[in-house]
Amino acid sequence: MAVLVTRPAPDNQRTAAALLARGYRALLSPMLRFEALAFQDDGLAYDGIILTSANAVRALVHHPAMERLVDLPTFTVGEQTAEAARRAGFRNVISAKGDAEALNELIVETAVAGKIKKNGAALCxxxxxxxxxxxxxxxxxxxxxxxxxxxxxxxxxxxxxPEVSSAFASGGIDAVLHYSRRTARAFVDAARIDGVEISALALPQCCISDAVAAVLREAGAAQVIVARTPDEDAVIETLNRTIQPSLR
Incomplete structure (x- = not known):
């Protein structure tokens, strides 16, 4: 069974490995492309920094500002970002292990505990x-x-x-995985441009959340299934439930 992964690199490689381990063949067509943006180090003294994506780490890793940032308390939204930060050299990483709300609460709790300034702490x-x-x-x-x-x-x-367009045209894809609203929207637009919209949207669309699923439903997808929890294991479990085992 061939499954299309639309999430960007390098996360799509992790998804492809997870699919392979479960007996699927992964086709990769990342619908978003990472681009680092230049920024000027303001030289200000900070009490901590905030990272909500491993992509932010990728953008920082070769920046001159890194040298003065790596020892600051570094608050991350989840473990994936935390691990990327540690690999890049950040030495004091604190993970919220959740979403933006959990990150907000973590920073407030850290200040209450006296680990950073309680009033007026400067964060970047x-x-x-x-x-x-x-x-x-x-x-x-x-x-x-x-x-x-x-x-x-x-x-x-x-x-x-081109490989993915040909696979859609020949019926060589069995399901599509979606991890964000932006990738889902880009997928729909690209399928329309490439002339494979009807065949692409007729397939099971396995989505990480209701918000992502809404994009596919609005586009007219016939089979939109939402993971029970917003994580990769749940998305792949949704795929397992959707694709009949006898066809795998």
Whole structure:
């Protein structure tokens, strides 16, 4: 069984390995492309930094500012970002192991515990160009002074790879996995441009959340299934439930 993975690199490689371990063949057509954005180090003294994506780490890793940042308390949204930060050289990484709300709570709790300044702590948020939540605003409401630097963007890829377009046209794909609203929207647009929209949207679309699923439903997808929890294991479990074992 061939499954299309639309998430960007390098995360798509991890998904491909997980699929292979479960007996699937993965086709990769990343619908977003990482682009680092130049930013000027402001030289300000910070009490901590915030990272909500491993992509922010990728954008920082060769930047001159790294030398003065690596020892600061580094708050990350989850373990994947935390691991990327540790590999890049950050020495004091604290993971929220959750979402943006959990990250907000972690930073507040850390200040209450006296591990960073309780009032007026200066935080630097290294962010992507597209942000689903105003984390800076949330933290400012708690008395933090947050400086946001936009250090990367994920640009939409306008078309599918030739291999994937041919596979859709020949019925060589059995399901599609979706991990974000932006990748889902880019997938729909690319399928339309490549002339394979009907065959692509007729397949099972396994989505990490209801918000992602809404994009596919609005586009007219016939089979949209949502994972029970917003994580990769649940997405693949959804795939297992959707694809009949006898056909695998």
């Amino acid at each position: 948020y290294f962010a992507g160009a597209d942000r689903a939540r105003d984390l800076s605003g949330d933290l400012s409401a708690h008395g933090f002074v947050v400086t946001t630097h936009t250090v990367y963007r994920m640009a939409a890829v306008e078309d599918l790879s």
